[in-house]
């Protein structure tokens with residue numbers, strides 16, 4: 001495809017490392033240099049590894065947490081609905097840069113058709129390196145999450161009040177990723193604080209990702225407050241051991257502040273890696289067991305803003321979704337006309353026999 005090749009050749013920056021979620025409301029969207037709007041920004045994608053808590057917490061390591069979004073910009077979370085973000089190694093490959101000119105199926109600005117071909121032949125089995133996605137294929141991708149704290153001020157967010165509310169298995173994979181929202185209650189007036197998280201499974205340094213957002217629940221909001229979050233627990237093959245209810249994000253392999261320690265091997269014979277998936281007790285999709293049943297709050301109806309972020313998808317790029325249906329529903333094949341012939345025939349048959 002000529003157009004595609006040209007796009008790749010002219011992509012203004014080599015992008016090869018790590019991932020973040022790009023969307024309205026994100027911290028350090030423009031980068032971490034005051035007054036500069038860096039279209040090739042990869043500040044939020046740097047992995048966190050063996051850092052002190054004051055440095056890894058909300059990506060303070062490069063001061064990403066000190067660059068909040070513009071006032072009024074929020075990641076909007078439709079209660080009982082879904083929201084889409086772009087998982088990418090650099091803002092250049094998202095709709096937030098260059099008017100989306102360099103977007104493709106994957107967040108590095110490439111379609112990677114070769115992945116499909118190799119997967120079909122059963123040959124996508126060794127760590128992919130060309131895009132540093134820490135997995136050999138989609139099936140093995142460890143999973144990512146969003147968590148929410150009902151505090152507008154980042155300084156008030158703690159591991160206990162930052163609750164994982166949505167998991168998306170088999171991500172990061174495609175650029176577009178759709179997360180489900182449970183029956184979340186309304187946020188304080190100045191919004192909530194959210195975080196995106198990922199713990200890759202092998203294929204590189206066993207690090208973690210934590211990135212901040214200002215977020216806001218919209219739509220018909222729920223009537224229960226969230227419960228206090230507890231650390232998740234490794235429970236592969238032993239569902240009785242899983243931590244039920246509201247869970248914290250996974251904090252591991254840091255100098256301090258860890259809430260998860262694992263050793264030994266998983267059922268596949270790999271070093272245990274506490275990813276956001278079944279092995280750590282996270283269900284796929286909206287987390288519905290995170291509420292404090294005794295804490296009733298007022299329900300409201302909050303309209304989404306006209307600027308609410310939903311990345312355009314003119315090329316019908318595939319979307320990572322909970323139901324594993326990678327195709328945008330609008331790309332499903334249309335039913336050919338002849339399909340209706342028997343219906344018409346049967347209908348007339350019925351009519352004739354009335």
Ligand SMILES: *[C@@H]1O[C@H](CO)[C@@H](O)[C@H](O)[C@H]1NC(C)=O
Nearest residue numbers: 029030036037067068069070
């Ligand atoms: C990011 O840069 C754009 C373009 O210069 C600017 O309009 C916007 O206010 C900046 N955002 C932040 C949070 O500084």
Ligand SMILES: *[C@@H]1O[C@H](CO)[C@@H](O)[C@H](O)[C@H]1NC(C)=O
Nearest residue numbers: 119124125126136137139140
């Ligand atoms: C993904 O990679 C794993 C590890 O190499 C392999 O066992 C599995 O068969 C692969 N799955 C697909 C769908 O290619």
Ligand SMILES: *[C@@H]1O[C@H](CO)[C@@H](O)[C@H](O)[C@H]1NC(C)=O
Nearest residue numbers: 068152153154155156157190
């Ligand atoms: C957030 O909390 C910190 C610490 O209490 C305080 O210094 C800061 O002014 C607060 N920020 C806002 C915007 O209220």
Ligand SMILES: *[C@@H]1O[C@H](CO)[C@@H](O)[C@H](O)[C@H]1NC(C)=O
Nearest residue numbers: 339340341342343344345346
């Ligand atoms: C029409 O009727 C035939 C015979 O009963 C049946 O086999 C066929 O499935 C029907 N077609 C549709 C579209 O319902």
